[in-house]
Amino acid sequence: MLDASISLDPAFTVAPVNRRTFGTFVEHLGRCVYEGIYEPGHPTADEDGFRGDVLALTRELGTTVVRYPGGNFVSGYRWEDGVGPVAERPTRLDLAWRSLEPNEVGLDEFVRWARKAGVEPMMAVNLGTRGVQEALDVLEYANHPGGTALSDRRVANGSPQPHAIRVWCLGNEMDGPWQTGHKTAAEYGRLAAETARAMRQLQPDLELVACGSSGSQMPTFGAWESTVLAECYDLVDFVSLHAYYEEGDDVASFLASAVDMDRFVDAVVATADAVGAQVRSRKRLQLSFDEWNVWYLSSWQEESAAGLEWRRAPRLLEDTYTVTDAVVVGNLLVSLLRHSDRVTSACLAQLVNVIAPIRCEPGGPAWRQTTFHPFALTAALAKGDVLRTEVRSPEQPTARYGDVPVVDAVATHDPGSGDVALLAVNRSLDEPVRLDVDLRSFGPLTVAGTHLLSDPDRRATNTRDDPDRVHPRPVEVTTDGGHAVVTLPPVSWLAVRLAAG
Ligand code: AHR
Numbered sequence: 183m184l185d186a187s188i189s190l191d192p193a194f195t196v197a198p199v200n201r202r203t204f205g206t207f208v209e210h211l212g213r214c215v216y217e218g219i220y221e222p223g224h225p226t227a228d229e230d231g232f233r234g235d236v237l238a239l240t241r242e243l244g245t246t247v248v249r250y251p252g253g254n255f256v257s258g259y260r261w262e263d264g265v266g267p268v269a270e271r272p273t274r275l276d277l278a279w280r281s282l283e284p285n286e287v288g289l290d291e292f293v294r295w296a297r298k299a300g301v302e303p304m305m306a307v308n309l310g311t312r313g314v315q316e317a318l319d320v321l322e323y324a325n326h327p328g329g330t331a332l333s334d335r336r337v338a339n340g341s342p343q344p345h346a347i348r349v350w351c352l353g354n355e356m357d358g359p360w361q362t363g364h365k366t367a368a369e370y371g372r373l374a375a376e377t378a379r380a381m382r383q384l385q386p387d388l389e390l391v392a393c394g395s396s397g398s399q400m401p402t403f404g405a406w407e408s409t410v411l412a413e414c415y416d417l418v419d420f421v422s423l424h425a426y427y428e429e430g431d432d433v434a435s436f437l438a439s440a441v442d443m444d445r446f447v448d449a450v451v452a453t454a455d456a457v458g459a460q461v462r463s464r465k466r467l468q469l470s471f472d473e474w475n476v477w478y479l480s481s482w483q484e485e486s487a488a489g490l491e492w493r494r495a496p497r498l499l500e501d502t503y504t505v506t507d508a509v510v511v512g513n514l515l516v517s518l519l520r521h522s523d524r525v526t527s528a529c530l531a532q533l534v535n536v537i538a539p540i541r542c543e544p545g546g547p548a549w550r551q552t553t554f555h556p557f558a559l560t561a562a563l564a565k566g567d568v569l570r571t572e573v574r575s576p577e578q579p580t581a582r583y584g585d586v587p588v589v590d591a592v593a594t595h596d597p598g599s600g601d602v603a604l605l606a607v608n609r610s611l612d613e614p615v616r617l618d619v620d621l622r623s624f625g626p627l628t629v630a631g632t633h634l635l636s637d638p639d640r641r642a643t644n645t646r647d648d649p650d651r652v653h654p655r656p657v658e659v660t661t662d663g664g665h666a667v668v669t670l671p672p673v674s675w676l677a678v679r680l681a682a683g
Contacts, residue, residue: 183613183614183615183616183669184575184576184588184610184613184614184615184616185576185615185616185618186573186574186575186576186587186588186589186615186616186617186618187573187574187617187618187619187620188571188572188573188574188591188593188604188606188617188618188619188620189572189619189620189623190569190571190593190595190602190604190619190620190621190623190624191569191570191623192567192569192595192597192623192624193623194569194570195567195568195569195570195595196520196521196522196523196567196568196569196570197522197523197567197568198522198566198567198568199519199522199564199565199566199567199568199594200522200525200526200527201246202246202247202302202526202527202528203246203515203518203519203522203525203526203527203528203564204244204245204246204247204528204557204560204561205245205246205247205248205249205304205472205527205528205529205530206240206243206245206247206248206249206529206530206531206532206533206539207248207249207250207253207472207473207529207530207531207532207533208248208249208250208251208292208532208533208534209249209250209251209252209253209254209255209256209531209532209536210251210252210253210255210259210276210279210283210287211252211253211254211255211278211279211281211498211499211532211536212279212281212495212496212497212498212499212500212535212536213495213496213497213498213500213534213535213536214532214533214534214535214536214538215251215287215495216284216286216287216494216495217495217535217542217544218233218236218533218534218535218536218538218542219232219233219236219237219240219287219295219533219534220232220233220286220287220291220295221233221544221545223545224544224545225545228298230291230294230295230298232294232295232298233542233548235542235547235548236534236540236542236548237295237298237299239540239548239550239554240299240301240533240534240540241299241300242558243533243539243540243554243557243558243561244557244558244561244562245299245301245530245533245557245561246301246302246561247301247302247303247304247349247527247529248296248299248301248302248303248304248529248533249304249305249306249351249472249473249529250292250296250303250304250305250306251264251289251292251305251306252278252306252354253278253306253354253473253531254278254279254354254355254358254360254361254362255276255278255279255283256306256307256308256310256353256354257278257308257309257310257311257353257354257356257361257362257363257364258276258277258278258308258310258311258362258363259308260274260308260312260316261288261289261308261316261319261320261323262319263283263285263288264285264287264288264289264290264291265288265289265290265323265335265336265339266335266339268285268286271284271285271286271288272285273285275492277362278360278361278362279490279496279498280486280490280491280492281490281492281493281494281495281496281498282492282493282494283494284494289305289320289323289324289345290336290339290340290341290345293324293341293345293347294341302348302349303345303347304347304349304350304351304472304527304529305320305324305347305349305350305351306350306351306353306354307320307321307350307351307352307353307377308353309352309353309356309363309365309370309373309374309377310353310354310356310361310362310363310364311362311363313373313377314373314376314377314380317350317352317377317380317381318380318381318384319332321350321381321384321385321388322384323335323336324336324344324345324347325344325345325346325347325384325385326344326384327344328342328344348387348388348389349388349389349390349391349527350381350388350389350390350391351390351391351393351422351470351472352373352374352377352378352390352391352392352393352418353370353373353374353393354393355393355396355424356370356393357370357393357395357396357400357402357406358396358400361396367402367405367406367408367409367410368409368413370393370410371409371410371411371412371413371414372413374392374393374410374413374414374417374418375413375414375417378390378392378414378417378418379417382417389419389420390417390418390419390420391418391419391420391421391422391470391472391527392410392411392414392418392420392421392422393410393421393422394406394407394410394421394422394423394424394450395407395423395424396424397424397425397426398425398442398445398446398449403449404449404453407421407450407453407454407457408453408456408457411453411454411457411458411467412457412460412461415454415457415458415461415463415465415467416461416463416465418467419467419468420467420468420469420470420526420527421450421454421467421469421470422469422470422471422472422473423446423447423450423469423470423471423472423474423525424471424472424473424474424531425442425443425446425471425473425474426473426474426475426476426477426479426531426537427439427442427475427476427477427510427514428476428477428478428479428480429476429506429507430480432580432581432582433506433611434578434579434580434581434586434609434611435580435581435582435583436506436510437506437509437510437513437580437609437611437673438580438582438583438586438609439476439510439513439514440510440513440514440516440517440590440607441580441583441586442582442583443471443474443514443517443518444517444520444521447469447471447517447521447524447525450469451469451521451524454467454469455467466524468524468525468526468527469521469524469525469526469527470525470526470527470528470529471518471525471527471528471529472527472528472529472531473529473531474514474518474528474529474530474531475511475514475530475531475532475537475553476501476503476507476510476511476537476553477499477501477531477537478501481501482498482499485498497535498536499536499537500535500536500537500541501537502541502551502643502644502645503539503551503552503553503643503644504552504640504641504642504643505552505635505636505637505639505640505641505642505643505652505673506640506641506673507552507553508551508552508553508555508556508635508652508675509556509607509609509635509636509673509674509675511530511553511556511557512556512557512560512605512607512635512675513590513607513609513675515556515557515560515605516590516591516592516605516606516607517590519560519564519568519592519594519605520568520571520592522568530557534548538551539551539553539554539557539558540554541644541646543646546646547646547649549644549645549646549649549650550644550649550650550653551643551644552635552642552643552644552652555633555635555652555653555654556635556675556677559633559654559677560605560677563594563603563605563631563677563679564594564603564605565594565596565599565601565603566594566595566596566597566598566599566601567594567595567596567597568592568593568594569592569593569594569595571591571592571593573587573589573590573591575587575588575589575590575615576588578609578610586609587609588608588609588610588613588615589606589607589608589609589615589617589670590606590607590609591604591605591606591607591617592604592605593605595624599681599682600624600625600627600681600682600683601630601679601680601681601682602621602624602627602679602680603677603678603679603680604619604666604676604677604678604680605675605676605677606670606675606676607670607674607675607676608670608671608672608673608674608676609673610672610673611640611672611673612672613672614669614670614671614672615669615670616667616668616669617667617668617669617670617676618665618666618667619665619666619667619668620664620665621661621664621665621666621680622663622664622665624664624680624682625682625683626682626683627661627666627680627681627682627683628661628680628681628683629659629661629666629678629679629680630679630680630681631677631678631679632656632657632658632659632668632676632677632678632679633654633655633656633657633676633677633678634654634655634656634657634670634671634674634675634676635652635653635654635674635675635676636670636671636672636673636674636675637652640672640673654677657669657676659678666678666680
């Protein structure tokens with residue numbers, strides 16, 4: 183048994199919890215849209231063809247903002263194909279995922295779905311094969327009240343009210359050679375700046391996201407951010423970050439993925455602030471971590487290298503998540519919350535079927551993957567202010583990140599209700615940890631809810647036949663003299679709610 187401890191104090195805060203930290207992502211990819219959010223004819227489908235069971239799980243997940251329509255998909259997308267009478271919409275080749283895109287769901291349908299789900303839509307524009315004019319066109323179609331050719335088309339298509347979409351991504355992963363129309367940093371920086379300037383001429387209060395590197399492992403990482411932001415720093419609000427992790431040979435490194443996320447965020451903050459100083463800006467750029475997750479990317483690379491047939495809604499990237507994956511996802515949320523002063527928007531990629539917390543079958547059930555649970559509980563419990571959470575923990579070696587703390591944690595405090603939420607992980611493969619949390623700086627607190635995700639088989643999963651095999655269970659938390667004490671089993675994620683009084 184190892185020992186770790188945390189001292190919490192309501193006076194030491196990082197920033198308020200941003201509700202946009204709990205974003206997700208719906209891309210036209212595999213079965214995320216078709217047979218995912220949309221399946222007319224499914225027993226639970228509503229009048230618009232949206233699956234009721236998936237909508238219910240989306241609400242339960244507590245996601246707040248959903249990015250759309252891609253992803254790599256957006257870099258070849260013609261948004262006009264997806265509006266107007268469905269029968270007249272063209273089927274197109276989607277080069278990003280080598281699929282057939284029927285365009286039965288487009289902008290208007292997605293916004294309707296988002297309203298039903300109670301989430302904020304976050305749109306991406308195509309800066310791969312397209313440019314400033316098409317970005318202006320989709321913005322006018324979506325947000326202008328009426329009385330112009332494009333806004334009247336939206337009205338005629340059944341949406342009299344503007345969609346009022348505030349957050350727009352200026353392309354996607356434009357540094358990646360896999361991206362249709364990918365660009366150098368100088369080319370993209372200029373295009374992002376001119377697109378942002380033009381979009382703000384149409385609507386000044388937009389929140390715009392410039393593409394950062396598609397990963398910190400990219401050879402251009404750092405230089406890309408500097409060059410791009412030198413062009414567009416004062417024209418955008420966010421720079422994006424994307425990161426995916428998978429369990430390889432070294433499980434200890436995989437369990438420490440949040441260490442990499444911490445370092446990635448710190449590096450982008452440093453780069454953005456350096457550019458901010460160079461361009462003499464008073465603005466502090468925000469970070470949009472708008473793609474993050476566990477993704478068994480190497481399996482997909484093998485599968486796609488073998489060649490794919492052109493098909494509608496193929497089964498792509500349908501990773502089935504383990505307990506270990508869920509612990510890593512819970513830890514990545516700890517990292518995002520810890521950086522709430524700069525990471526003010528984040529999207530788990532993706533929402534349903536494609537590397538997703540929700541899975542479903544055509545004509546059949548929908549269920550929660552293991553990763554659903556830490557996301558839903560963190561979104562539900564993290565409220566008020568994020569507290570500076572210093573963990574005193576033993577360390578363990580990892581091949582990729584050196585020695586890392588066995589325990590990682592973050593806490594939030596809601597000044598209104600007085601509630602405290604603690605989110606913690608044990609990254610050890612074999613040692614339980616006794617965690618002591620010093621709460622003496624708060625008034626009286628009682629344990630109001632405990633949720634432990636752990637399993638004797640760290641590879642256990644949820645499946646269609648056994649959809650609740652893995653779920654959080656209550657755990658004993660003892661309180662004495664202003665301390666709360668709990669034992670974290672190996673490879674586990676914990677959430678505790680402490681209520682004032
Ligand atoms: O989320 C899957 C893909 O990962 C996205 O389309 C792309 O942006 C990233 O490479």
